[in-house]
Amino acid sequence: MKTADVVVIGAGVVGSSCALIMAEAGLKVIVVDRGPIAGGTTGAGEGNIMVSDKEIVPEIELAVRSRDAWFEIADRIGNNFELHAKGGIALSRTDSGMAGLRKLAAHQSAHGIETIEVDGARLRELEPHMNPDIETAIHYPGDGQCQPMLSAAYFLRTVRHLKGEVWQRTEVLGFLKDKDGAITGVRTAREEISTRYVVNATGTWAGDIARLAGSELSIMPRRGFILVTTPAPRLIHHKVYDADYVANVASDSPELQSSAVVEGTESGTILIGASRERIGFDSRMNMAALERLAKQAISVFPVLSKLELLRVYHGFRPYSPDHLPVIGEDANVKGLFHCAGHEGAGIGTAPGSGELLTAMILGKPTFMDATPFLPSRFQGVA
């Protein structure tokens, strides 16, 4: 039988971050995914490493550490994944909206996020094509950007170089436990792996793995569409979004929500994201979502009306009942650690999540108080 110190289920950005950090800590890691690498939500995300949209303190702490960790990883393994500090701009065209943004910015800067209020003239310097009716905004120099699939792939490449293994197209079938119910191994479609620790990094599907292990976890899908334009010379330099976006993230209404987040990419295309809908795993195109995104984006950058929509893609963000990720040991199954439910922030917060989880498994101090993320907040202890 194969043995590993840790088995990570899920080869998305979260699982590969966990695997990377644990392999670097000297653990023998096997990553198991039923599909290809980065074939889940990670292959449908935008790659924003955002600190600017975080409101709750633990979220802010996780996002800030993760952002720094992203750049540290790039220093260690090489920046092959288009990581750069692009900066974000949050705007609103209403007084109440701006008041909300200012209040949030004050709160964020008290917790280590750099925020700068900019006037129209400065805004035009930052974004020459922005609609002149936008007169003020908050600039977040600390927001970053990466290519998520490449990131996951390069993390896993490093894991392999550190004697770890990546098993693609291998379904996890069940778990082996000792008489006290603690994990002793994983049954997979390929072979059994003897291990004391399992990381459940299956994103939107994390509830299934919890159930397979005899526990429970509520992670649900929230659909998002992203528009990709035809390539154009650099028109947009930051990640630009209006205040509604921040409001939408925390909103509990199931119907379509959208607010334009507009940004350019290295390949010249412009991404316009992202709608939010809670309608299960439904892959059908929603024209209303596309129209709305296009309309909103043009209202911020009128120049976009000259571009064409090239492609649309969608994904399902994994969310938990309180919209915070679930990071930590299962309350019912010893040795099963969850790292899932990062919703619309899983790219950005993956490395910090991996650090928390690695510290928990190794019994080391965590960089922040991880209590708000523990699965036990939803799980009745058996």
Add this chain to the structure above:
Amino acid sequence: MSRTIIIGGGPAGMSAAVEIARAGGDAIIIDSNPRLGGQYWRHGADAKFSHDGERFFALQDEISRHSEIEVRGGSQVWRASYHDGVASVWLNDGTSLASETLLIATGAYDRSLPFPGWDLPGSMTAGGAQALLKASGALLGRAVFVAGTGPFLLPVAASLVEAGVKVLGVLEANRVNGWINHLGAVDFSKMKDAARYFKILATAKVPIRIGYAIIEARGDGRVEEVVIAKVDRNFAVKPGSVEVHKCDAIATGWGFTPDLTLAHSLGVTTDIDVIDRSVVVHVDAFQETSQHGVFAAGESTGVGGVDLALIEGRVAGIAIAVQRGLISTMDAKNRSVGLAQERSRIRKFAQALLSVYKIREGWRSWLHPETIICRCEEVTFAQVRNVVHDLGASDVRTAKLLSRCGMGMCQGRVCGRIVADVVGAEIGRSATDDELRGIHNRPIAHPISLATLAKQGQ
């Protein structure tokens, strides 16, 4: 019942429209080209044809006589969907249409194979060269090689000669003996066509070389010379056969890929052709697809040439008329005499052609590490290999997303199949049926202006 929507005004779409009109029905033909005719009868405003213009004018005249048939040229369908028995299409002018009956007659596009230098200006597809000539009379170069495989290399070379271009050679990679027999087997008129092409080429002293291929194009900023080689039955280069020739343009053609983008969006069942593994729409004897009321005709059901497209279009038109209650099945039978028989005869012949002019796997040996695989995103063969062997991409989709191959302007129309085959070979297996189908998965069939999209639904 709403009027029938016909996407594509080529031979298939035109003949279907005529049958619907004859049955007293109405229809709208949508084509991104300003003029009817499709690939085969592509022409400029002067409507000059080198050949076979009579059949085109007969169809066009009949269509224009029927006011129930609207022709909306210069209009592109950028999205289609099927829901509860109703097919909907969205046009690039911001309008949309819906109907209980729709015909997919979207034809096929050129299939390309990459080789070092295929991305240089002056290198184009055979169909592209032909279209350029037909649409604008533009000369693509003064001294040109035509290469690839398939019977369509001949008409392309012939029309170049007629346009005053010096054709330095026609290179057919497959070991075909008696080209003329293949062409002639369709019917007598084809025989005459073939003889005419050969005569034009012979008079111009154009060498036709069987078992040869262009394996490289070179030049400083545009094609200046080509490397030609004799290839074996598997398309691998025969040692010692390499020649270098000066030229200023090349036209290469490797058959056709049926355009299934909209068919895919409409959710119809597709088949994988047993010979060339192209994806084709599955249709029944009446050209109806798996979706009730959605029909398909012409190259979208499998590449078979203009005569097959015309027949399939007629069969579909008559079947649509029956489904709409315009004519009885008895009446339909009378209108369809001989069609089914003729269709199966040409289909059989088309399959035979496909196996003779099959693309053999050895073409991949022409690739250099720095050969561009995806022209839009400028992804090289080495980069594709790298995402498979170094990054662990284990399927076509992952390889695409990690390398950006097929993610550019053409959305994989040019390189989709190439990437599937190259990645498959690197992984050590053939592309799966689903991966081949995935090539046509483009919910946005063609780029649409954001401004138009934003106004939609207002």
